[in-house]
Amino acid sequence: MCDARHSLLRIVARSVGLLSVITQIRPVGAFLIYGWQGGGRSVGEVCIVTEENPGASAIAAHREEIDELDLRIIELLEQRSQISRRIQSLRVGQGGTRTVLSREMTVLEQYTARLGRPGAAIAMSVLEFCRGVRPGDGSRRSESPDTPAVTAT
Numbered sequence: 571m572c573d574a575r576h577s578l579l580r581i582v583a584r585s586v587g588l589l590s591v592i593t594q595i596r597p598v599g600a601f602l603i604y605g606w607q608g609g610g611r612s613v614g615e616v617c618i619v620t621e622e623n624p625g626a627s628a629i630a631a632h633r634e635e636i637d638e639l640d641l642r643i644i645e646l647l648e649q650r651s652q653i654s655r656r657i658q659s660l661r662v663g664q665g666g667t668r669t670v671l672s673r674e675m676t677v678l679e680q681y682t683a684r685l686g687r688p689g690a691a692i693a694m695s696v697l698e699f700c701r702g703v704r705p706g707d708g709s710r711r712s713e714s715p716d717t718p719a720v721t722a723t
């Protein structure tokens with residue numbers, strides 16, 4: 571009887587392994603319900619316990635992809651901001667304005683053409699992040715206080 575139980579457990583273990591390979595499920599456990607029927611033959615039923623949401627691992631993998639993309643976007647924004655500030659400093663150094671509305675319109679159009687309405691909001695945020703000042707309000711994010719914030723024409 572002990573032998574029969576062990577061989578049944580082995581079959582169950584194999585079945586669970588096989589099932590998980592075939593169906594890509596991740597068993598977190600398996601119940602074995604078994605008994606005996608006439609002639610000493612065992613009958614068994616396997617109840618496989620899987621993750622609550624079998625798609626959870628796929629979602630986690632895609633989230634990793636998104637995290638990597640977000641990191642790249644953040645790095646690009648930092649890079650863009652550095653270049654933008656360099657341009658602004660050069661312009662201010664030449665007696666010009668810190669911001670140039672016509673150029674901002676061109677940037678805005680590029681985002682909108684490609685991304686539609688949400689593109690406009692993204693462009694505005696990108697510009698705000700890069701210029702450090704909002705046209706008209708003179709506020710600044712991190713520029714030195716002795717540099718006047720000049721609104722473009």
Ligand SMILES: O=C(O)C(=O)C[C@]1(C(=O)O)C=C[C@@H](O)C=C1
Pocket residue numbers: 654657658668669670671673674677697700701722
């Ligand atoms: O292209 C410029 O002239 C910039 O100063 C860069 C930039 C930008 O970040 O895109 C920033 C401020 C200006 O108002 C316009 C555009």
